[in-house]
Amino acid sequence: MKKLLLSFCFLLFSVACFAQWYQMGSGVTNPFFSVYFTASDTGYVVGFQGTIRKTINGGTNWPAQTSGTTNMLWSVYFADANTGYIVGDFGTILKTINGGNNWTALTSGITFNLWSVYFIDANTGYAVGDGGTIIKTVNGGSTWTTQTSGTTYGISSVYFCNADTGYAVGDGGQIRKTINGGTWTPQTSGTTNPLTSVYFTDINTGYAVGDAGTILKTTNGGSNWTPQTSGTTYYLMSVYFTNAYTGYAVGGNGGVGNGIILKTINSGLNWTTQSGTTADGLKSICFSDTSTGYTVGFNGTILKTTNGGVFIEENQLSESPISIFPNPFTTSTTLQTNINLKSATLSIYNSLGQEVKTINNISGKQITLQRDNLLVGIYFIRLREDDKIIANEKLVIQ
Numbered sequence: 001m002k003k004l005l006l007s008f009c010f011l012l013f014s015v016a017c018f019a020q021w022y023q024m025g026s027g028v029t030n031p032f033f034s035v036y037f038t039a040s041d042t043g044y045v046v047g048f049q050g051t052i053r054k055t056i057n058g059g060t061n062w063p064a065q066t067s068g069t070t071n072m073l074w075s076v077y078f079a080d081a082n083t084g085y086i087v088g089d090f091g092t093i094l095k096t097i098n099g100g101n102n103w104t105a106l107t108s109g110i111t112f113n114l115w116s117v118y119f120i121d122a123n124t125g126y127a128v129g130d131g132g133t134i135i136k137t138v139n140g141g142s143t144w145t146t147q148t149s150g151t152t153y154g155i156s157s158v159y160f161c162n163a164d165t166g167y168a169v170g171d172g173g174q175i176r177k178t179i180n181g182g183t184w185t186p187q188t189s190g191t192t193n194p195l196t197s198v199y200f201t202d203i204n205t206g207y208a209v210g211d212a213g214t215i216l217k218t219t220n221g222g223s224n225w226t227p228q229t230s231g232t233t234y235y236l237m238s239v240y241f242t243n244a245y246t247g248y249a250v251g252g253n254g255g256v257g258n259g260i261i262l263k264t265i266n267s268g269l270n271w272t273t274q275s276g277t278t279a280d281g282l283k284s285i286c287f288s289d290t291s292t293g294y295t296v297g298f299n300g301t302i303l304k305t306t307n308g309g310v311f312i313e314e315n316q317l318s319e320s321p322i323s324i325f326p327n328p329f330t331t332s333t334t335l336q337t338n339i340n341l342k343s344a345t346l347s348i349y350n351s352l353g354q355e356v357k358t359i360n361n362i363s364g365k366q367i368t369l370q371r372d373n374l375l376v377g378i379y380f381i382r383l384r385e386d387d388k389i390i391a392n393e394k395l396v397i398q
Contacts, residue, residue: 252281
């Protein structure tokens with residue numbers, strides 16, 4: 001039976017690839033609109049008719065929290081581990097000060113739908129929405145002041161680089177900037193496509209995404225925005241960067257179907273499509289660290305990666321400059337490389353893309369790998385040194 005299973009796995013992997021993102025069980029089929037993680041294992045998703053769910057074990061379980069509303073909830077943001085805010089339809093703003101155990105409705109003073117919320121600290125935050133709405137609080141949401149946006153177009157996303165400098169994007173390709181936390185001036189985006197999300201990696205470098213596969217980039221604080229080649233015409237709904245070079249954008253066909261995940265490792269110069277195992281559009285993406293990320297969307301979809309969306313294809317494996325013998329193996333095997341390693345790292349991933357073992361500070365040309373507690377199955381190994389990938393290879397334990 002074991003040999004039959006392994007033969008089937010070999011056949012499967014000869015035509016398939018090592019998963020980049022894998023499904024998490026959310027327990028619902030209603031859409032999620034926003035995801036935010038405060039720690040490696042602790043995160044929140046919000047969505048349809050007042051839905052709030054929280055995980056404290058990295059997405060294995062998502063118990064429901066009580067929101068006290070049936071309004072759509074569009075965006076969640078935490079200022080610290082305990083203090084969080086959610087915005088939604090009809091001016092809805094919710095706040096927690098105990099990590100979501102209790103959510104309290106705040107008075108926003110408006111009835112427009114709110115699409116995005118961002119807090120600089122526990123007291124100072126912004127929410128944006130329909131009708132060009134921008135509101136600000138400086139007292140943790142006790143009161144909100146309406147700011148003049150200069151537009152009646154809907155504003156979909158807001159992001160601040162520091163206490164004073166922020167950006168808001170929305171319908172009609174609009175991008176607006178403030179350098180004093182309140183006076184908003186229009187910028188030239190070069191597109192009329194609706195923009196849905198904005199993210200900055202430093203004070204000068206930022207990205208905005210939207211309809212028809214639109215990705216814009218600025219390197220001078222918004223003075224100029226340059227279109228990037230996304231390789232898709234799908235509606236991109238969210239953008240997130242884990243460092244200056246590595247970023248992700250998610251969306252779907254028409255926004256609601258055939259979820260797509262794009263990744264760049266060169267600051268937006270090139271974007272490649274990742275394997276997101278869902279037929280449902282994706283609405284939001286967030287990383288808890290540089291490797292562990294989550295994206296959510298329609299039909300209760302929650303996808304997770306534990307390796308930054310690393311994709312190991314069969315044709316990549318054949319180019320590996322290492323040999324493994326024996327392979328398959330039962331208790332131990334030897335990796336031989338033609339490179340004299342000085343301080344390399346060997347990572348082992350299972351077929352779901354989860355990193356299950358790491359060996360650091362490898363030197364020389366030969367590595368003895370013990371099975372230890374790894375189960376029977378197919379694995380992939382990645383050997384790297386000085387952030388350079390040396391080899392990818394398939395490994396089988398029987």
